[in-house]
Amino acid sequence: MNIQGFGIKNFRSFDSDGIYLDGLKKINIIIGKNNCGKSNVLRFLQTLHSNLSDLNKFPNDIKNQHRRNGQSTILNLKVKGDNLPHNKDKFRRANGFDYNNFLEQFHNFDVNLNSQSINLPEQLNDLEWQQLIPFQSAYAQASAQQLLSKINESWKQSIIQKVKSTFKDLIYIPHLRVIKEGHQFGDSNSSINGSNIISKMFEMQNPEIGNENARDKFNLIQTFVRDLINKPDLEIEIPHTKEEIVLTIDGNRLPLDSFGTGIHQLVMLCSTLVIHDNSIVCIEEPEIHLHPELQRKFIKFLGKTKNIYFLTTHSNIFLDSRLNTSIYHVQNDGIKSTISHANRTTRTFSILNDLGYHSSDILQANGIIWVEGPSDRTFIIKWINLIDSTLIEGLHFSIMFYGGRLLSHISFQNEKLITDLIPLLKLNRNAYVLMDRDGFSSKTKINLTKRRIKEEIGDRNCWITKGREIENYLTEKTIQNWLEVDKVKINPDLKLEEIVSKIHKNKYNTAKTKYSKEIIKHITIEDLDILDLKLKVKQLTNRINDWNA
Structure with missing residues (x-):
């Protein structure tokens, strides 16, 4: 993911002021009470990904509008000035405007997803046409309004392309998860299904000549499962029928379904995350069916992958991670949802209260x-x-x-x-x-x-x-x-x-x-x-x- 943060406006529980997730890291944890709106962040990302080929089709119905306000959903991005189209030679010759400062700073852009329009930074509107030329080299001379129109079109195309390249590889994993031939991995919004996982693992287990690196991914899954159930001799196998995952333990071959729900869930999740690397992965409540030890092992596993994660959770275990994490606290006042970048020291008590923990339930450190x-x-x-x-x-x-x-x-x-x-x-x-x-x-x-x-x-x-x-x-x-x-x-x-x-x-x-x-x-x-x-x-x-x- 090549952006530092993004904002959402006019989508479900997010109003026209919107929310902004800054300081994004490898693992981004979204936490809050039930029905506060935390899942709307993941729903937005999944909906955006589904409509990248034609953003005009981004849903603007009653279900997705904020309190039926009729306004289109807006994606807010901060883009550094030197990433925007401009004429570097003319920048060096320009005067009357601090261009170097403009290039170094990040600038906010509201992208209307239905119309694919953007707003230009306000300081550009105050410039004379001569000062605007470095931003747009199509004209030797033109009115300020003509140049602003050309700048807007050029930058819009650049920013829309940035949106598409950033969110093109994204998978959404809901809280309902099944891994069987012909069954969906999750609900209808999920692009992953059980047969996909098993087929992909079969390909990794038996790679074509020249694609031996695929076997490394298979071994990574197997190594994790060995550690998970403390069986160093465990073997994972996908039979030629591609209908199930088989584990061999202590000489016994058993289908994955024979093991507990927690192990079943983790094998499924981790297989998916290894198959889909270099992606944005949205997971609803990964702690479901996992006791604290398995949750900790799952967090460690995330650090071994190449994905960027957005997780919603009610588990304090994810607050205790030493990995590269950012934590966002979502709250709802009955009208709108707001989000805060949760500093562990200043917002710990508020977060734990929202999670429903009492002082007797947890202590703020492991020792x-x-x-x-x-x-x-x-x-x-x-x-x-x-x-x-x-x-x-x-x-x-x-x-x-x-x-x-x-x-x-x-x-x-x-x-x-x-x-x-x-x-x-x-x-x-x-x-x-x-x-x-x-x-x-x-x-x-x-x-x-x-x-x-x-x-x-x-x-x-x-x-x-x-x-x-x-x-x-x-x-x-x-x-x-x-x-x-x-x-x-x-x-x-x-x-x-x-x-x-x-x-x-x-x-x-x-x-x-x-x-x-x-x-x-x-x-x-x-x-x-x-x-x-x-x-x-x-x-x-x-x-x-x-x-x-």
């Missing part, structure tokens, strides 16, 4: 790191980023505070419930705890509470600092650069407060959060080579990746 306070969080995020910058707080993990003495009231036991302790694993089964060793020397025994927590949660989910406190992982170089002094002596049994008070007029403990944010600016990857810091941070990032696998 929790428990630390004593805000300054510990500052250091942990910095260290994680140095080891694995792809991990994002709030998406792949959350950090929560237990606060010094609260630790004695916390339990990480899953089996045994102790009445006076908080069973934190009920909040999230993936938990990791960071605790200061404390004590006056490295020989001091860890107290009973910390030993209990370590036993309950296990060594791989617990980090007790090797130094006295987390600040003892700061190197002499880091402290020197922060305090702007030539020499600092670090002792793993000495509190940072005691070190700072000897050099700095302010006490560290009076503003730990503020100072920690200053300190991390001086921490580099080399500063992880102190005590067991690098080892522990790597273990922690491995655990986070396990949570998100």
Whole structure:
């Protein structure tokens, strides 16, 4: 797809102000309540594709008009100026207009699909004929109105061609899906049917000479299904009758229909997406019949294909993807639908409310790191980023505070419930705890509470600092650069407060959060080579990746 975004006006639930999907990426997820209008985005794309050969036939009936307003559907595109027909030589000689700026900017065009007319950028209407000549070289001299007419015709043809080339390869997969000989893949709007899939897979399984690459696609489908049901020796086969898909597992040959609906759906979907590569693919509710694990595997599979996707969904699993995704939140006020590009941090609660989730249903990350306070969080995020910058707080993990003495009231036991302790694993089964060793020397025994927590949660989910406190992982170089002094002596049994008070007029403990944010600016990857810091941070990032696998 060679455009960054598009808008829709006067179509079903979208009024004359319309909606715009900007920042398009490989996977574009459209989310919202039932009957809010999210499926209308996919219906528009499918209807546009079906009428590309003759856009005049784009339906303008009561069913497709916004509240029967009688107005034609409009496709809004942003096109960069240098992609529009113009005379580059005359641009260089022109004056009185900032042409270079015009060429670099994106310009909005409303394309009336029934009349195939466009609107020109308003700034062109204010130009004299001499200034318009670089946009249209058909006349040496002409009135401004004649030039504008020629520019409009030239640009209209260019933009209509762009629409056709962009949306020519598109498939629409509705929420009702069947894969049998002679049965439609979906409803009457779908161009895919069961026999198409089976026949195409048969061709990939038995490619003609010179088309051996088709076998690679077949192998990709087979590899995915093997991973899906954890059977590395699985074989997919299309018999010569081309009536069904057969799976051979543990020496048994069984038709695909013998497996559960979830596996049946995924094999069907993934086969279709491999067959139709380099396409725009619209899928209604891909999560149907798929439990969360299969949904995650399906998302990963999308990343291996060459398509651009538009998905409608009610599943929060698709919000948790680390792939190249954009999320759009559709809302309806009873008159029209609006759409917002959903930033995960600013719109999370609104989206989850629309999906019908309660706080007890889901937590905003796949695991929790428990630390004593805000300054510990500052250091942990910095260290994680140095080891694995792809991990994002709030998406792949959350950090929560237990606060010094609260630790004695916390339990990480899953089996045994102790009445006076908080069973934190009920909040999230993936938990990791960071605790200061404390004590006056490295020989001091860890107290009973910390030993209990370590036993309950296990060594791989617990980090007790090797130094006295987390600040003892700061190197002499880091402290020197922060305090702007030539020499600092670090002792793993000495509190940072005691070190700072000897050099700095302010006490560290009076503003730990503020100072920690200053300190991390001086921490580099080399500063992880102190005590067991690098080892522990790597273990922690491995655990986070396990949570998100």
